[in-house]
Structures are given as C-alpha cells and as structure tokens.
Amino acid sequence: MLGCEEIEEPKPWIRVERPQMLFTDTTLLDSYDKGVLNWRLKTAYLERWADKEIVTVRPVFVDIYDSVGERVAFLRADSGSLDMKFTYVYAYGHVYALTPKGASVRADSLLWNKKDNLVKTASYVRVVSEDGDVLQGVGFESDAQLDNWKILSNVTGIFQDAAKRMKDEDKRQAEAERLNNPPPSSSSQATSAAKPTSSAQAPSKPAPQAQPQPTSRASSASQATPAAKGVSMSSAVSASKPASAASAPNASPKPRRTLPGLPFQPKAGTP
Numbered sequence: 001m002l003g004c005e006e007i008e009e010p011k012p013w014i015r016v017e018r019p020q021m022l023f024t025d026t027t028l029l030d031s032y033d034k035g036v037l038n039w040r041l042k043t044a045y046l047e048r049w050a051d052k053e054i055v056t057v058r059p060v061f062v063d064i065y066d067s068v069g070e071r072v073a074f075l076r077a078d079s080g081s082l083d084m085k086f087t088y089v090y091a092y093g094h095v096y097a098l099t100p101k102g103a104s105v106r107a108d109s110l111l112w113n114k115k116d117n118l119v120k121t122a123s124y125v126r127v128v129s130e131d132g133d134v135l136q137g138v139g140f141e142s143d144a145q146l147d148n149w150k151i152l153s154n155v156t157g158i159f160q161d162a163a164k165r166m167k168d169e170d171k172r173q174a175e176a177e178r179l180n181n182p183p184p185s186s187s188s189q190a191t192s193a194a195k196p197t198s199s200a201q202a203p204s205k206p207a208p209q210a211q212p213q214p215t216s217r218a219s220s221a222s223q224a225t226p227a228a229k230g231v232s233m234s235s236a237v238s239a240s241k242p243a244s245a246a247s248a249p250n251a252s253p254k255p256r257r258t259l260p261g262l263p264f265q266p267k268a269g270t271p
Contacts, residue, residue, distance in 0.1 A: 021048035072100040073146040099146040102130035117144045132160040
C-alpha cells in the first residue's frame with residue numbers, strides 16, 4: 001500500500017533591507033565650527049540607510065559648548081535625526097534642555113539649523129526660568145547655546161514673589177536716578193543762601209520823597225486862567241520865569257576884583 005506524502009517546495013529568498021551603518025553601543029558625534037567644538041551628541045543606537053543621508057539615533061544626549069570649549073548647556077530627547085554633514089539636528093519626544101543661566105526648556109521637539117545657528121520649534125513649549133517663573137506658549141527660538149531665548153506666541157506665565165520683585169525693581173530704579181542726579185552739596189547751598197538769588201528778593205530802598213517847592217506869585221498866576229487875571233498867556237509865562245540877578249531888587253553887587261602887581265585897582269564894573 002502506497003501512501004501519499006506532501007512535499008514542501010522551498011520558499012524563495014526574501015531580501016531584508018538592513019541599514020548600511022548600525023551601532024548598538026555608545027557612540028559619540030562631534031560638531032566643530034572653525035576648529036572649535038560646538039556640540040557633542042551621545043547615543044546608544046545609531047543607524048543609517050544606504051539610500052538616505054539621514055542618521056537616526058536614540059536616545060539623544062547633546063552637550064553644548066561655548067567659544068572657549070566650556071560646556072554651557074545640555075539637551076536630551078527620546079529620539080533624533082541628523083544628516084551626515086551635520087547641517088541640522090532634530091530632537092523629538094520629551095525634549096528637555098538646560099540653559100547656561102539655569103532655565104529649563106520642555107518641548108515636543110527642537111530643531112537646530114547650522115545655516116542660521118538657531119534652535120527653533122513650532123510646538124508647545126514650557127520654560128522654567130532661573131528665578132522659578134513658569135512661562136509657556138507656542139513656538140520657541142534661541143541661539144545655539146540656549147543663552148538668549150524667546151517664546152513666540154500665546155505666552156502665559158506664573159511669576160514667583162511678583163509684588164516683592166516689583167518693589168525691589170522700583171528701589172533699584174530710584175537708586176539709579178539718585179546716582180544720575182545727585183543733590184547739590186552743602187557748601188553750594190550755603191553760598192547760594194548768602195548771595196541773593198535775584199534782584200526781586202533784595203530789599204528795595206525807599207524812593208526819595210520830593211521836597212515841596214515854594215510857589216511864587218508868578219507861578220500861581222500862570223496856573224490861573226487868563227480870563228480871571230486879565231493878562232495874556234504870554235505875559236503869564238514870562239511872569240512865571242524868575243528874574244535875573246541883575247534885575248533883582250535886592251541883588252548884591254559883585255565883589256571887586258583885585259589884580260596883584262598893578263599900580264591901580266579897577267573900579268567896579270570894569271572888565
């Protein structure tokens with residue numbers, strides 16, 4: 001008795017795509033700008049496919065350095081991607097960054113572009129400043145060192161000890177104004193007190209009172225109307241003028257002049 005047995009045909013080979021570059025251990029990637037270390041990326045998994053220039057890493061740990069090589073900021077994320085020329089780094093998933101001044105940044109994603117050397121995102125962002133203030137909004141922009149940053153829109157915040165900080169700020173402004181505009185010294189105040197500031201403050205001298213002049217009959221006659229006195233205006237004016245010393249009735253004669261050295265003395269009236 002013959003039995004039938006099913007013979008399995010060999011399955012065709014299936015080509016499995018594998019990355020061209022794969023690292024499953026700690027890997028470091030450094031970026032330099034004019035010979036100075038800019039940032040260092042550390043990851044535990046890195047892969048790159050043959051038909052793509054994109055390198056995928058997870059997780060992402062980035063140390064950011066200043067111009068003298070000191071680490072000033074830190075960034076971490078669940079995953080990230082970059083190109084082989086390091087023209088950009090894109091971190092996404094629970095992004096957390098610590099700025100040089102101590103502020104912390106949390107966002108869904110952050111993108112660093114080498115062309116403008118800025119860190120940006122269009123997603124929701126939450127920043128806790130070094131003073132404990134909480135700022136949140138949509139959109140974020142910063143320099144590469146995360147030193148100068150701003151939230152772009154829909155900004156809300158919670159400020160710690162706002163009343164006390166406002167009072168301290170008012171005191172600082174008042175102190176700055178006092179230093180910029182110092183009060184006058186005591187010596188200048190004493191000098192200004194000794195000298196009268198204006199002629200209006202100086203005590204005014206009493207005006208001299210006019211002495212009453214004796215009025216003559218001629219002046220009183222000139223003040224009267226011509227019709228009442230029966231004289232003309234011209235005679236009244238001439239009468240008001242004082243007579244000369246020669247025509248005065250009680251005029252004393254001129255003293256005789258004596259000329260020393262002459263044998264005779266001139267008589268009165270001789271020139």
